[in-house]
Amino acid sequence: MASASVAHEPLVLGIETSCDETGIGIVRGRTLLSNTIASSMDEHARYGGVVPEVAARAHLEALQPAITAALAEADVSLDDLDAVAVTSGPGLAGALMVGVGAAKALAVSLDKPLYAVNHLVGHIAADILTGDEVEYPTVALLVSGGHTSLLLVRDLVSDVELLGETMDDAAGEAFDKIARILGLPYPGGPEIDKAAATGDPTAIRFPRGMSRASDMAEHRYDFSFSGLKTAVARWVEQREAAGEPVSVPDVAASFREAVVDVLVTKALDACARHDVPRLLLGGGVIANRRLREVALERAAAAGVAVRIPPLSLCTDNGAMIAALAAELIRGGRPASTLAFGADSTLPVTEIQVAPSSDAPQAVGLP
Amino acid sequence: MILGIDTSLGTAVAVTDADGAVLAEAASADPLGHAELIGSLLQTVLTDAAHGPVGQTAAPQPVALTAVAAGMGPGPFTGLRVGIAAARTFALGRGIPVLPVASHDAAALAVLLADPFADVPRFAVVTDARRREFAYSVYDGVDDDGLPIRSVGPALAKRDELDDVLAELGAARRDVTAIPAAMVALVAARAQAAGRTAELDEPLYLRAPDVTPPAGPKKVGS
Ligand SMILES: [Zn+2]
Numbered sequence: 001m002a003s004a005s006v007a008h009e010p011l012v013l014g015i016e017t018s019c020d021e022t023g024i025g026i027v028r029g030r031t032l033l034s035n036t037i038a039s040s041m042d043e044h045a046r047y048g049g050v051v052p053e054v055a056a057r058a059h060l061e062a063l064q065p066a067i068t069a070a071l072a073e074a075d076v077s078l079d080d081l082d083a084v085a086v087t088s089g090p091g092l093a094g095a096l097m098v099g100v101g102a103a104k105a106l107a108v109s110l111d112k113p114l115y116a117v118n119h120l121v122g123h124i125a126a127d128i129l130t131g132d133e134v135e136y137p138t139v140a141l142l143v144s145g146g147h148t149s150l151l152l153v154r155d156l157v158s159d160v161e162l163l164g165e166t167m168d169d170a171a172g173e174a175f176d177k178i179a180r181i182l183g184l185p186y187p188g189g190p191e192i193d194k195a196a197a198t199g200d201p202t203a204i205r206f207p208r209g210m211s212r213a214s215d216m217a218e219h220r221y222d223f224s225f226s227g228l229k230t231a232v233a234r235w236v237e238q239r240e241a242a243g244e245p246v247s248v249p250d251v252a253a254s255f256r257e258a259v260v261d262v263l264v265t266k267a268l269d270a271c272a273r274h275d276v277p278r279l280l281l282g283g284g285v286i287a288n289r290r291l292r293e294v295a296l297e298r299a300a301a302a303g304v305a306v307r308i309p310p311l312s313l314c315t316d317n318g319a320m321i322a323a324l325a326a327e328l329i330r331g332g333r334p335a336s337t338l339a340f341g342a343d344s345t346l347p348v349t350e351i352q353v354a355p356s357s358d359a360p361q362a363v364g365l366p
Numbered sequence: 367m368i369l370g371i372d373t374s375l376g377t378a379v380a381v382t383d384a385d386g387a388v389l390a391e392a393a394s395a396d397p398l399g400h401a402e403l404i405g406s407l408l409q410t411v412l413t414d415a416a417h418g419p420v421g422q423t424a425a426p427q428p429v430a431l432t433a434v435a436a437g438m439g440p441g442p443f444t445g446l447r448v449g450i451a452a453a454r455t456f457a458l459g460r461g462i463p464v465l466p467v468a469s470h471d472a473a474a475l476a477v478l479l480a481d482p483f484a485d486v487p488r489f490a491v492v493t494d495a496r497r498r499e500f501a502y503s504v505y506d507g508v509d510d511d512g513l514p515i516r517s518v519g520p521a522l523a524k525r526d527e528l529d530d531v532l533a534e535l536g537a538a539r540r541d542v543t544a545i546p547a548a549m550v551a552l553v554a555a556r557a558q559a560a561g562r563t564a565e566l567d568e569p570l571y572l573r574a575p576d577v578t579p580p581a582g583p584k585k586v587g588s
Contacts, residue, residue: 053575064454094444097401098451104405105452109459338405
């Protein structure tokens with residue numbers, strides 16, 4: 001009897017189109033069967049950042065092939081599915097709508113329940129697919145080209161609190177913009193990392209946004225990277241105007257240090273203040289080696305355990321969306337109604353969108 | 367039976383038989399809200415089609431669809447994509463093909479079928495393309511397969527230049543504010559019956575993505 005729910009783990013297909021990755025994931029409960037991603041990143045390279053219309057067009061073209069590839073990899077058929085899941089927000093509206101339209105039609109076509117979920121909470125759910133026992137509460141730091149959020153997760157499906165987020169650029173965006181200033185290609189993250197490898201992170205003391213005593217009262221856990229961007233640009237301009245050489249490695253390393261410092265400082269501050277000895281990292285910027293390094297180092301000193309899912313689950317993907325839906329199903333939550341849209345500013349407290357008021361559906365459960 | 371979907375203007379779905387007889391249809395004229403509406407409209411037509419005509423007392427019969435006809439535009443991109451994405455995944459779910467249709471062709475067929483005995487002279491289907499432009503396609507009756515003959519377009523014209531463009535083409539202007547999904551299905555059915563493979567599988571955007579590559583780093587001053 002005890003293993004009944006394990007024997008009937010729900011098979012869920014997740015669709016994620018909130019930014020520039022078309023992600024189709026298939027999970028059986030907490031087991032990852034496929035994490036198929038088609039990225040339009042290359043198409044954005046010449047623009048130096050994600051162009052929403054280009055991303056939305058790419059989603060439409062990539063969706064069907066990605067679903068077919070995911071099914072083949074997972075070795076399941078659409079009829080086998082217990083539910084379809086989709087990102088309702090936050091993200092780029094036009095991009096989200098492609099996924100929402102596709103997911104609704106797929107669910108109606110198959111006559112399967114549909115779970116509309118929150119992208120940010122999906123990032124947290126990705127951790128479940130690592131196969132390790134996941135403990136709550138945890139603080140989660142989600143950093144990507146689209147978001148920079150600090151969350152307190154007491155329960156994945158019912159209690160996620162936003163502690164703070166960026167007031168302007170996302171951290172990943174800041175990397176892209178600084179890369180441009182330094183004449184490095186897009187995406188900026190890996191390029192800055194590469195350039196910084198031989199640089200001195202203490203060469204230039206760039207400002208740490210939202211970290212002054214006056215900011216801390218109201219924005220203790222919020223981030224700001226626009227001031228940092230301006231500071232870097234000004235520093236480079238002044239050197240160039242004075243005819244002095246600009247050490248790209250030093251600027252890259254010092255800039256990266258400023259970003260990493262403020263991210264890790266605020267995340268560990270949140271752990272301390274909420275007495276939570278766990279920190280989960282997620283989002284594409286986690287690929288940044290220095291960020292992982294500093295986070296692990298300082299967390300160890302603070303007695304905080306750090307969890308970092310594999311990078312393929314940190315970047316935007318459909319598996320995390322499917323995993324979150326599987327957890328909702330496990331928790332006996334009813335499916336979403338069909339009456340939801342794309343919500344580009346969906347608050348993190350809305351873990352599932354438009355849950356129906358019906359009695360819980362017995363999807364995959366006896 | 368064919369499921370027609372079009373979101374090039376409002377949101378429209380319909381189930382028809384191969385001859386174009388409408389079994390069920392549902393539509394919203396809202397020029398936004400495609401993503402919100404598409405799921406429930408699909409569910410509505412499937413349920414209605416399963417129940418058969420009003421007054422039928424037999425148990426509902428699930429609809430055996432053979433294809434999904436997708437209106438490919440032109441139309442405002444964000445909404446247009448919702449319908450095409452829906453058509454593609456719906457078809458995938460049922461293991462049936464997608465038959466792409468130029469949305470203006472469906473509107474044109476509606477004009478041409480309104481009075482089957484009339485000899486409709488050359489006309490242009492005109493739809494709003496936003497940004498002070500119209501999208502238009504010019505038609506010259508129907509061909510032997512019962513499909514509208516599109517001789518020009520779809521193309522874009524500036525709002526205040528459209529009438530001159532159409533005068534030059536000798537086409538009467540027909541402003542269209544809704545694409546009937548049943549006509550999308552019928553165009554697809556007729557094309558399929560005639561063995562004509564669809565020539566378009568990409569949306570009719572008619573515009574390149576609205577972006578300009580960044581011109582070097584911007585000066586912030588000092
Ligand atoms: Zn993300």
